[in-house]
Amino acid sequence: MTPPVAQSAARPTILRLLAAMAxxxxxxxxxxxxxxxxxxxxxxxxxxxxxxxxxQAEG
Structure with a gap:
């Protein structure tokens, strides 16, 4: 199980990645x-x- 600190640190990165993909x-x-x-x-x-x-104007 991932510690809560790691989960909260990963969230902004994931959101930036999703925004960049969109x-x-x-x-x-x-x-x-x-x-x-x-x-x-x-x-x-x-x-x-x-x-x-x-x-189409070319031919």
Missing amino acids: AGNQLWEVPHVPLYTLWVTGSPRARSVEVQGVD
Whole structure:
């Protein structure tokens, strides 16, 4: 069993880790939102062009 002092010292570290993970998750997911929208509403050609990273104005 972990002593109470060790448990109270670990709590802020765990909370910082969880906050960093939540922030990192948001930073990762936000740029992908247009792809989710495109996947639901876009045509197959639009999906392939977007996934390849080619601008539709280029061809």
